[in-house]
Amino acid sequence: MHPVNEIAKFYFSTRTPAIARFISQPAETQHRVLSHLLGRAAGTVYGREYGFSSIRHYSQFAAQVPLHDYDGLKPWFQRMMHGERDVLWPGQVQWFAKSSGTTNDVSKFIPLSQEGLHQSHIKTGKDFLSIYLKNNPASRFFTGKGIVMGGAGNPNADHPDIFIGDVSAILMKNLDTWIQYFREPTLEVALMPKWEEKLDRIASVTMHQNVTNLSGVPSWTLLLLKKVLEKTGKRTINEVWPHLELYCHGGVGFGPYRRQFEDIIGRYVHYQNVYNASEGFFAWQDTLDCDDMLLHLDNGVFYEFIPFDGTLRTAEAVSIEGVRTGVNYALVISTNSGLWRYQIGDTIEFTSTAPYRIRITGRTKQYINVWGEEVTVNNTDAAIAACCTETRAEIAEYSVAPIHTDSYSAGRHEWAIEFTRPPDDMPFFSTLLDQKLQSLNSDYAAKRTDNLILDTLSVAPLARGSFYEWMVRRNKLGSQCKIPRLSNERKMIEELKDISAVMR
Numbered sequence: 111m112h113p114v115n116e117i118a119k120f121y122f123s124t125r126t127p128a129i130a131r132f133i134s135q136p137a138e139t140q141h142r143v144l145s146h147l148l149g150r151a152a153g154t155v156y157g158r159e160y161g162f163s164s165i166r167h168y169s170q171f172a173a174q175v176p177l178h179d180y181d182g183l184k185p186w187f188q189r190m191m192h193g194e195r196d197v198l199w200p201g202q203v204q205w206f207a208k209s210s211g212t213t214n215d216v217s218k219f220i221p222l223s224q225e226g227l228h229q230s231h232i233k234t235g236k237d238f239l240s241i242y243l244k245n246n247p248a249s250r251f252f253t254g255k256g257i258v259m260g261g262a263g264n265p266n267a268d269h270p271d272i273f274i275g276d277v278s279a280i281l282m283k284n285l286d287t288w289i290q291y292f293r294e295p296t297l298e299v300a301l302m303p304k305w306e307e308k309l310d311r312i313a314s315v316t317m318h319q320n321v322t323n324l325s326g327v328p329s330w331t332l333l334l335l336k337k338v339l340e341k342t343g344k345r346t347i348n349e350v351w352p353h354l355e356l357y358c359h360g361g362v363g364f365g366p367y368r369r370q371f372e373d374i375i376g377r378y379v380h381y382q383n384v385y386n387a388s389e390g391f392f393a394w395q396d397t398l399d400c401d402d403m404l405l406h407l408d409n410g411v412f413y414e415f416i417p418f419d420g421t422l423r424t425a426e427a428v429s430i431e432g433v434r435t436g437v438n439y440a441l442v443i444s445t446n447s448g449l450w451r452y453q454i455g456d457t458i459e460f461t462s463t464a465p466y467r468i469r470i471t472g473r474t475k476q477y478i479n480v481w482g483e484e485v486t487v488n489n490t491d492a493a494i495a496a497c498c499t500e501t502r503a504e505i506a507e508y509s510v511a512p513i514h515t516d517s518y519s520a521g522r523h524e525w526a527i528e529f530t531r532p533p534d535d536m537p538f539f540s541t542l543l544d545q546k547l548q549s550l551n552s553d554y555a556a557k558r559t560d561n562l563i564l565d566t567l568s569v570a571p572l573a574r575g576s577f578y579e580w581m582v583r584r585n586k587l588g589s590q591c592k593i594p595r596l597s598n599e600r601k602m603i604e605e606l607k608d609i610s611a612v613m614r
Contacts, residue, residue: 115252122240129237132408133465137431144168144412147444150225154196156186156450168429172414177427177442177451180218190221190448193269198448199223205284207277207388208263219274220388226447227284229410231277234391237406238384241396242356246380254353255294255319257312258282259326259334262303275301277388294319305587313337323356327592328367329507331357335374346376360384362592363470363487364401365495370504370530385470389454390445393468402467410446415439418457418474419484435460438486440474457486476596480512481521481563483554485547487595493546494527501539504531507577507593511603513568522565526606528572540569573613576606583609 132139148171152162160175176182186198187206195202198221205222222231243249260282263275273280279301285293295315302308317338324331335347344350357371357379364383371381383401385393390411393403405413407430414427418440427442441456443449455475458468472487479485490510498504506528513524525543533539544567548555557563580602581587594602 112250112253115250118252119243119249122236122243125237125240126244128408129241132406133404136407136466137429139407140412140430141168143408143410144171144444147410147412147446150446151199151448154198154200154448156198156448160450172427172451175451177453179453179455183449183452186448187219187221191219191266191269191272191274193272198450199225199446202271203448204272205280206266206272206274207280208261208274209277209388218388220277220449221447222277222280222388223447226390226410226445227280229446230390231281231386232284232286234394234406234409235281235386237409238358238382238391238394238396241394241404242380242382245396245398246355249355250353251322251355252292253320254292254322255316256292256323256325257294257316257321257334258300259312259324259330260300262301262308264303277386294321309334309337313341317342317350319351320353321351322353323358324354325358327361328359328364328371329362329593331359332367332370332374335371339374347374348376354379356380356382358382358384360386362595363491363495365491366498366505366508368495369498373504385468387454387456389443389447389449389452392441392443396467402461402469405466405468407466412444414442414444414451415458416442416453419479430466433460433463433466435463438471459488472596473594476594478510478512478523478596478598480514480598481557483551483557483564485510485523485551485554485596489547489551489554490595492550493543494525496546497533497539497543500542501533501535502531503529503533503539506530506574509577509593509595509597509603509606511597511600513600520561520563520565523567524570524603525567526570526572526576526603526610528574528577530574532571536569536571540567543567543569570603570607570610572606572610575613576610579609579613580606 148162148165151157165171165174190197190203191206203221203223207220207222209218209220258278260278261276263273263279266272266274282297282300295312299308299311299315312334338350342350383395383403385403393405395401396404414429415433416427416439418438438457438459441454441458443452443454455473457471457474459471461467461469476487494508508525508527510523510525513522548558577593581591
């Protein structure tokens with residue numbers, strides 16, 4: 111028995127009663143959160159403009175405070191980045207998470223107050239770990255180190271007291287000192303701005319460590335694991351880190367990558383799903399038998415949900431009491447960092463309301479609905495994961511866009527896929543992928559009837575490294591940058607095909 115491991119497990123077990131409370135009292139908890147947020151921000155510029163001090167209940171809040179996307183709150187964020195106090199949240203906000211969203215050309219800068227960092231991100235992280243340890247009493251998590259695939263950051267050139275960087279970099283600078291002891295690499299390496307150099311340093315530093323857990327976006331984590339094998343000459347990660355027990359993933363669907371992780375690690379580990387965005391840590395997998403995530407209802411975030419079918423119908427926003435399972439919702443948040451009725455851009459679906467568990471279905475701007483097919487990222491991730499399992503193919507990345515034809519011919523979806531292990535029979539793979547998508551999405555299946563509206567999808571295999579080169583050209587390398595999966599436009603997919611043609 112490792113004494114430090116047992117002490118740490120006891121410390122985290124003290125969080126489980128608080129988790130049980132918000133599970134048993136979801137509506138009451140969320141109303142307390144809203145009341146706290148309004149009370150704290152009543153004296154801010156935004157709070158005075160929208161009369162926070164007069165708001166007594168949710169319906170009044172929804173009627174009085176407008177919904178915002180990033181552009182709507184951006185002028186307020188800019189004031190805060192210039193050091194102005196009491197704008198959206200009391201005091202001066204000193205941390206701003208630089209988010210590329212889904213690799214848009216323009217970065218977003220999301221305010222993170224000290225309260226938001228500790229009550230949303232860090233507390234929820236501790237709660238996730240407490241449930242993981244409860245579900246795994248034999249865990250040796252704290253007998254070794256954890257690798258976090260983080261990003262970079264720097265002080266604001268005009269205001270040195272304000273730090274701008276990836277949310278992972280901000281969190282690493284704010285973790286408790288004792289937690290820092292169990293994390294690798296050092297802050298000096300973790301915050302290095304050049305991704306390729308940082309990847310090499312992380313591999314060099316950790317390949318001789320006793321690593322028990324990993325956290326990061328799947329595509330970037332795979333690059334690290336491959337780099338470690340390259341440096342050590344080992345065949346599997348199990349030979350390098352025999353006590354690895356947990357990979358904590360988020361940011362994109364894990365299904366298309368799972369087989370690759372199983373192969374490269376070489377033995378069973380726990381794969382745990384988390385929903386940790388720049389704006390907050392919202393949910394995590396709390397069971398071992400499915401990857402649905404428990405929505406955290408007491409972490410300084412008030413949630414609203416808008417039924418989403420390709421357009422945002424703002425009049426239909428509901429609080430937690432009004433949600434139903436099986437409905438696609440656009441997520442709206444108000445937080446203890448000053449985000450007010452903020453449309454985060456993600457879509458989710460409730461799989462349970464007792465307790466409230468969710469899965470991420472996609473993005474409000476990543477949604478193909480050209481012919482009424484209403485295809486989501488959740489559909490495409492599941493379809494390609496099933497195809498890869500059946501054909502033993504493996505992918506690095508994929509992206510989908512429609513092909514518009516003349517008015518006399520059916521259109522179709524084109525999948526640009528970079529394979530790390532291509533299927534033996536590409537036409538069969540394409541047909542199977544189309545069938546899987548039909549089985550997952552009845553609207554797509556209906557539009558495929560007799561090939562009248564939609565024809566069978568097509569696959570465009572890309573040269574190895576095409577997506578990486580696409581990211582390089584947009585200065586989007588890094589653990590927080592993600593590939594857009596779906597688009598109603600063809601700009602990205604044509605760029606990828608052009609890059610692939612040059613690389614072949």
